[in-house]
Amino acid sequence: MPSVNFTRIFRMSLHTLHIVQGLSHQRERLFGKSDTIGYEGKNIDSFLDILIRNQIQEIIDVRHNPFSMNFTFTKAKLAGYLDSVGIRYVHMxxxxxxxxxxxxLNDAGDYEKLFEFYRKTILGEFSLEKLAARWRKGRVALLCMEKEHVRCHRGVISKALGQMGFEVTHLY
Incomplete structure (x- = not known):
């Protein structure tokens, strides 16, 4: 009966895994990986934990007005917390x-009208290539308040980026 060299099999498996991971990273570098996150219902510790676990390097705040009833997530405070864990903050x-x-905004129809307006006006006037260039440089996440991306304009932005070939993940 032939002997099985488990060490060799294990090394071959690791080698295959590294090849697959390398291809995945090449795709991310070429097209980018787009993440989005909302802070609704989160405290700063759990919010930062999500970002750190997902290796986010930069947050792009897409709120028109970067203030919040939750003072932890106002522009200056949030930028300070992000900086303390090595994450860049950019407000757009x-x-x-x-x-x-x-x-x-009372129902799904109201949101659909708002997002259609947003697509045609605000997003239509903005160069998505400006965002795409940031994603190609590192792991970036769009930030707004809403927990559900389908009730937030960051969902519209991420859909447009998805059409450009970016892989989109909604972290929260």
Missing amino acids: PELGIPGEYRQS
Whole structure:
């Protein structure tokens, strides 16, 4: 009966795994990996934990007005917390939806109208290549308040990036 060299099999398996991971990383470098996150219902510790576990290097805040009823997530405080764990903070208010457009959102139809308006106006005037270039440099996540990306304009942005070939993950 032939002997089985488990060490050799294990090394071959590791080699195969490294090849597959390498191909995955090459795809990410070429097309990028787009992440999004909302902070609704999160405290700063759990929020930072999600970012660290997912190796996020930069947060792009797409809120038009970077203030929050949860003071931890106002621009200055959030930037400080992110900096303390080595994550860059960038605010892109030009990608936000002004508050007056977000009033009276009661049902899915209201959100559909708002997001259609957003696609045609605000997002239509913005060069997505500006975002794409950031994703090609490292692991970046779009930030807004809403927990559910389908109720947030970052879902519209990430869908547009997905159409450009980016892999999109909604972290929270």
